Amino acid sequence: MTMTTGVEAAYRRCEDITRSQAANFAYGIRLLPPVKRRALSAIYATARRIDDIGDGDLPPDEKLDRLAETRAALHRLPADGGGDAVLTALGHAATRMPIPLDAFDELIDGCAADVTGRRYATFDDLVWYCRCVAGSIGRLSLGVFGTAEPGPAAPLADALGVALQLTNILRDLVEDRADGRIYLPAEDLERFGCTLEPGGAGFADPPERLAALVRFEAARAARWYDTGLRLLPLLDRRSAACTAAMAGIYRRLLARIAADPLAVTRSRVSLPGREKAWVAARALVGRTA
Template identity: 70%
Template sequence: MSVEAAYATCAEITRREARNFSYGIRLLPPVKRQAMCAIYALARRIDDIGDGTMPTDQKLLALSATSESLQDLIRDGVSAAQDDPVLVALADAAARLPIALEAFDELIEGCRADVEGRQYESFEQLVHYCRCVAGSIGRLSLGVYGPAEPERARPLADALGVALQLTNILRDLREDRQVGRVYLPREDLDRFGCTLELDSEGNLADPPERFAALVRFEAARAKAWYADGLTLLPLLDHRSAACTAAMAGIYRQLLDRIAVDPEVVRGQRLSLPTSSKLRVALRAIVRGRA
């Protein structure tokens, strides 16, 4: 398989599946855009294993096989990719840019936690999970962006990943609960007297005032992580900053809507209209050029 065809496959996966991230990725120059699409495509594959319909033992085997393929890729480069377009593209991207491919192992660790139905007693435990599944993507992205101060940028990218994942968790409370997943810490559920149980129609059944207090409490935490993580932007070149600002801006708008009206996530999966996403991307371009 040619490298060009491999990148085209990753770009199509990103266009089709990355409903929010694609708005930022489009703002990057070609080489960086191709690399980000390759990163997204493998991350999507890992997520799809965790969210798929295979039995638990088969999911865990598939995750282990993916980890082994990744180790082969790190050791042998494109020769280990064979005819897998995602791995071919990723190997080429890693040969061009200093992408820390080992961070994918953290993503796989987080996906294993999902498959095993792990729940979290404390916020500190939840933050570790967020660092695995989203902070890892931030660290992978830094290899593409090439910040001037990598050591300073790394914890900020990690913090932004935590903020994005906390937003995902709040957005998907009902959807996750329907498949038996509860991410919010037990200590927080107990504090606000919530269970995240479902009613007969499959909606979250906690009393409105308790539910709103819980969601707003977690949203405030996420906002603090955004405040820290977004200080990454000045360390990036203008197009990388625009990409990051667009992706983060879409999720931050989702978070703001949830915080204003927690009831919006009780019975549905919240999303922004395309027009709102485009406005966020446009603002990110202007900000990146400032």
């Protein structure tokens, strides 16, 4: 079916958002055929909007109101995009692919937890948060990719999301703490004798204890990658390449953090563009980084 001009423009808007704001994910998304690339861009643009509400400068009550309004708008899809380009594109995609739009409810729940300053006593508590804000995106993406084995594939997509979010948490320790957010479980902080209280250029914790904590969490995240990457054989070649590229970039980022745990206290750890492109190229020929 030919798309209308309005729908085409809506998808272009989502692709623009993805290119400009998804530095890591864009390397994988570009490996998809056009129909799937547009649909995944619509998912990303919607998720970006939700994240921006949670991370913005509004007072907490207003953020929660905006999140509730966004939830209500998503519940009206795919019937009514309300003239909003991002929602129009997402609604169009959802009429053509089995995208589980209710997974956005979990993303909103996770962002609401950020707004209210929720902290996590145990790793299981943290996994709940990771599944909300990243596992949900894995399951939404699976609706675009498609698979002949949705039963086994869904929890693997979820696990890969957890791995990516754990990597983000380690990378952003200092930035998150400056915003009053501590994600690492209280039980782990106690185990390693760390508080993540500010001090000097990073934290006041003894460097050797903080390094041990980061290595421990990095090893835990690596195990989630091992589980989540079992998704790849359940996808078609281009979808598997997209997934492998995105996961590969983050897994290499995690390896860099594990090799120098205190680097996260000095600057935001990242990969150069040429290395990301190399990971994406390997993914396209069926090789993971």
